[in-house]
Structure formats: C-alpha cells, structure tokens
Amino acid sequence: MRSAIVLGAGMAGMGTALHLQQRGWSVVLVDRGEPGRETSYGNAGIIQSEAVEPYAMPRDRATLWAIATGRSNDVHYELRHLPRHLGPLLRYWWHSSPRRHAAASRAYATLIAQAAPEHAALIEAAGTADLVRRTGFRILHRGQRAMDAAAADAERLGARHGLRVRTLSPAELAAAEPALKQAGAGAIHWEDPWSVRDPGALVSAYAALFVRRGGTLLRGEADSLAPTRRGWSVRSADGTVEAEAGVVALGPWSPAALRRFGYRIAMVEKRGYHRHWRSARTLEAPLLDAENGYVLAPMAAGLRVTTGAELASPEAATGPVQLARAEAAARDLLDLGAPRENAPWSGIRPCMPDMLPVVGPAPRHRGLWFQFGHGHQGFTLGPASGRLLAEAMSGETPFVPEAPFGPARLAAA
Template structure:
C-alpha cells in the first residue's frame, strides 16, 4: 500500500496532522494500534486553552518544594522508586522554569497557543462536531482571597502581554455562573476566550471520520516496525510512504530512541473518573478548584473529575491515591452522585523539560517529522500542530515559526 505520508499515532495530535495533510491533497495513512482517540487523548479535561501561553512550570519557591517533598499534596504526587530515573529530567524542568526563562519560553509557545481555538473551531465545523463544542471559557476558582488576588495579577499580566481575555467572578456573579457550586469557592477568574468539549475522544473520532471522508486511510498496525524507506507493518499489509510523521505521544521516545535519537521525554500521569450529578445539580463549564488541584467538567458521560500530576514510570500500575484524596473534597464543592466508571482511567502526558513540544523535521533522517511532547496541551494544540506540519511538508507559507520547537534544540 503506497501513500504520500504515514502518520504514526492516532491521538488528537496525530489525527490532526493526518487530517491537515489530507485536506491539502496529500494521500495519508494514519496508523495506530487502536482506533483514534483511545489512549492519552481520551482522558483530559476537555479544555482548549487560549489562555495557556505560559506552560505549566516546575515550582521554584521553597514552600512549594517542601510541600511536594512530603508527597501528600493533592495536586502532585510521585513514586519514590521513579525519582532516581526522573531526577535529571526534573532538574532541567526546574532550570527552565526560572521566571526569566519561563517568560522567554512563553514568547515562542504563545505563537502556537494563539491559533488553538480558531484552528479547532475550523475543524469542528468541517467535521460537523459542533454539538461537542462549548464556548464561553472555563473557571479557575479559589478558596482564599490571597490566592485569588495573585491569580488576578497573573491574568492581568497575561492580558497585557498576549491579549488573554478574562472575567472576574465573585459572590453573586460566581453563583449565577455556577449555581450548584458550594460557597467554599469564593471567587474565580474565568478565561472567557477559551473553549471546551464535552467528549475529547468523540472529537478525535469526528476528526478521524472527516479524514476518511476526504480519502484518508486508517490502519491498525505496529509503529515500532517502522523501517527507513519509510515502511510500516499493519494488519492490512505493508504501508509505504515518502514522508512519515511520528506523533505517538508518550510512546514517541521509544521509537525515536530506536532511530538513534536521545530526546528528553518523560510523562506526567493523571487520572479521571465520571460521576452522575445529583438531581437538580448542573455544571455549565469546567471548574478548577485551584488551591486543591482537581477539575470537574461536564461531559457527555457525566461529570468528569480529573486529577493533577503523578510522577512515576510510564507503565507502572495505577495508583489513584490523588483521586481518592480529592473525591470527598469535590463532593463538598459540587453534588456528585455515584461513580459511573468501573475503575479510574489513567493517562500519560508526554513532556519535555523546557515545556515545549517537539515539532519539526528529524535532524538525521530525510522526510521524518516529529510532533509530540505537548504535555498538558495536547488537545489544545492538536489542530495547529497538524497545520504547521502540513504546511512544512507541502511547502506552504508557515503560520508559525517552527525553529523554537525543533528536536535539535536539545
């Protein structure tokens, strides 16, 4: 089976790359071991974060470091056995998180973020998936005045630097926005220019269906059979193409290592669980309980509770202690009913130490392209990543300068 391009990885990034290439007349095969949207892209909070110009940094103040070191924080936990392996990565992450370095990273990162909502909306309209889109932003809510005031200062700075839109919700305005939320959340910043979706996996599926309608081919196969030339084994036979795009999320490092690259890619693990809402209770938009570190989001399946970060080996068994810790807190904030899932879902966010994705050509292989390492913003950046990869491969004028995201920066 001969194609112009093979995209390895059927998450939001890989599916978006395949779709953006196919829309430009490139004959594309999308290859994964599962149907699109059934790994990391299945389990996020559904946010398309136009405000996310500053990627999530490693804490540098002593008080935060001491709190996390005790391994009892609700927003971040770690597996002690994994820390020796993760230590070099975490040190580099800490290094890049210094305020001046973080600000420089934001200048590059914002060039992607500014297109996140518009690119999603264009694909959502083309895919006929408007029923999954929720406009109007998301709420970052606080329990104490001090934390709220710090968040307002931060939002104001982001607005001045990058045009990030936000609203202030206090007392009656917060109650009107979310009447079922407890008054323990006293005030909030709403990032009004962001969007969210009610079924992230369903959105990937809608993009995949549009890809097929445009003539694209979805194949089940093993990306690790990739051979230069470029060929990969699938259940339907050998697929060959001139170009290959590696967009395998947290598994990308395994294949790049096989190809001779040493890229600093680790994972942040996270969990979710769905709940019924108690009779009469409504949740209108995603709400982050910022000082505890979990989010509740209205999804088609129910209210999705997503946890913070768990640092550990990618393939270690589930240890959903964060979910168990925050569930009773979340029940005090919103009237959650019964659990709807048989067990917590575990996902793995692929991360680089400078908080930016790897997007661009492979340094040592012709016609091999990388698109991974999007950390918390995989859903947010999927379509714009797909667009810039497609533009580069087809020779179109570039929407975004890819030089800051190239693999050879490491």
C-alpha cells in the same frame, strides 16, 4: 502525489493528517487502537486559548516542600519511581528559570493563539458543533490571598495577549454555577476557552472527516517503522505500507519508538487519572479547584474529575491517590452522586523539559518528522501544531515561527 504515514491517531496525529490532506498529500494514519482512545481521550476537554504561558516547575520553597512532603495534590510520586524521572525533571527545573520560561512563553503564545481557529475549521467540517461549549473556563480559589494573586496575574495576561477575563466574587460565581455548595473566595473566569463534552468523540469525528476526504486508517504497531529506499514503511493489519515521509506523533510513546534510530529524547511522563460521576446537577463550564489540583469538567458521560501529575513508571500499577483526594475535595463544592466507573481511567501526558512541543524534521533521518511532547495541551494544540508541521513538510512559509519547536533543539536541551 506526495505520501506520508502518520503514526498515532490522537489529536496531534489527527491534526497533522488532516492538514497534510488539505495540501494534496496521500496520508495513511496508523494506530494500534481506535482514534482518540489514549491521552486525547482522558483530558478535561478544554481548548485552552488562555494558557499562553506553559506550566513551569515551581521554584519557591513552600510549593516545592508541599510537593516533596506529599501535602500538595498537584503532584504525587513514590520514591522508588523517581530515579527514572530525575534527568528530565532537572532539565525541566533549568528551563523553568524566569528568563528561559519567558522565552518559551513567547514561542508558546504564538501557537496557542491559533488553537481555537484551527479547531473551529475542523469542527465545522466535521459537523461537531454540538460537542462544543463556548462558556469559558473558571479557576476557583478558596483563599483570599491566592485569589488576589490570581486576579493580578490574570489581569496581566489578559492585557498582554488580548484575552477576555473576569474576576468573579463568591456571589457572582454562585450565581453562574448554581450547583456549587460553596464558592470559596471567588474565581477567575477565562471567557475565550471552549470545552468539549466528549474529547474522544471529537477526535473520532475528525478521523471520520479524514476518511471522508480520502484518508486511510489502519491498525499497526509503531515498532515496525523502518526506512526504505523510497522513504518509510510500517507493518499494519492489512500489510506493509510505504510512503516517502513518516511522522511520529505517538505522544508519550514517541521516545521509545525513536530510540531504535539513535534518538535519546528526555521527556517528563506525567500520569493522570479521571472518573465520571452521576451528579444530579452539573456545571456550566469546567472548573479548576486550584488549591486541590483537579478539574471538574461537565461531560456527556457525567461530571469528570481529572487529576494533576503522578510521577510513576509506565509499568507501575495505578494508584489513584490524587483522584481520591480530588473527589473528597470536590464533595465540598457540589453533590457528586455515584461514580459511573468502578475503576478510573489513567493515561500518560508527554511533557518536554523545555515546555514546548517537538514539531519538525528529524535531525539525522531524511523524510522522518516529529510531532509530540505537547504536555497538558495536546488536545488544544494538535490541529495548530499539525498545521505547522504540514507547512514545513510541504515547503510552505510557516504561519508561526517554527524554530522554537524544532527537534534540532533537543541536542542542546
């Protein structure tokens, strides 16, 4: 029986482990903590079938100036932390040119189209349908000009990719979401996305499914990964584990884990925040306030307010400037009530400069495989990219073209 160690029990690692299992592999899943407690826990809980084009770096002067001067809540930074981000950001800028972004979007769309079907199979097997809402995802615009531009773009994407989308007038949005105190200029309602009321619980349920199917979950540290004559080994709390293949699915910690093997991987590390609120009236579907750069997501723990991107050092103290701005803007839309947590959650999103996840074999190490860099879409894409990797590891024909996601591209990125 073929064997694998998967490092990282977030959604990407979990999707990989489950798909390898289905192909007859013996799999050990290793993490320093409980499954789904890091980046996979802290998102807005949306399985985003509508996000067929990855988020490119803005290139118009007005948007860049708003970010540079701190007037935009989409991105927050401190000058002292920018030097560590400069190289990856310049590559991100280069890949965001219209031609390169269009090429990335063509590849990205093939994978994200498989996200909901791959989740659906796991949701059924794990018995977690009660965690999932199929009410879509809405994007509110406060100004009419922005609303008109968004409606035209949504119509373009919907027609090109066969996505269900509606443009809601302020009255229609108010009727759909009675908790709102105002409806701005209306909203774009993407009808195909699903939302999850507890993202961490969904990953935990997938982990329980993995164990029921014979998988092994262990506590261990990624820095113990080492090549052996047979393949790869990792030290765990239960002793050293060895397998013929090793998979690095460590999200934002992947580049550090691979540096020991000579890989220098540029990654845009974006810190994000969330906090739950005890709102007496909640929303029927997640809502993005486009002007203010945050999402309101109804969760089991309360109404979750999630932020955009903060460019900081991993060691820097958290400073939830964006969250404070988001919460102030959210109070214009509905009554938040009191916060459930005194201190917000924070975590890092691993974004590749070319906006595509890294899925495939390590260029210079036999039996080592990469599965990371999903940006803001790791929760959405984990099972689909996990299937793509498991197919490659098993010698199968990939269900989507694999070349755009392969690690070999990093040398030229």
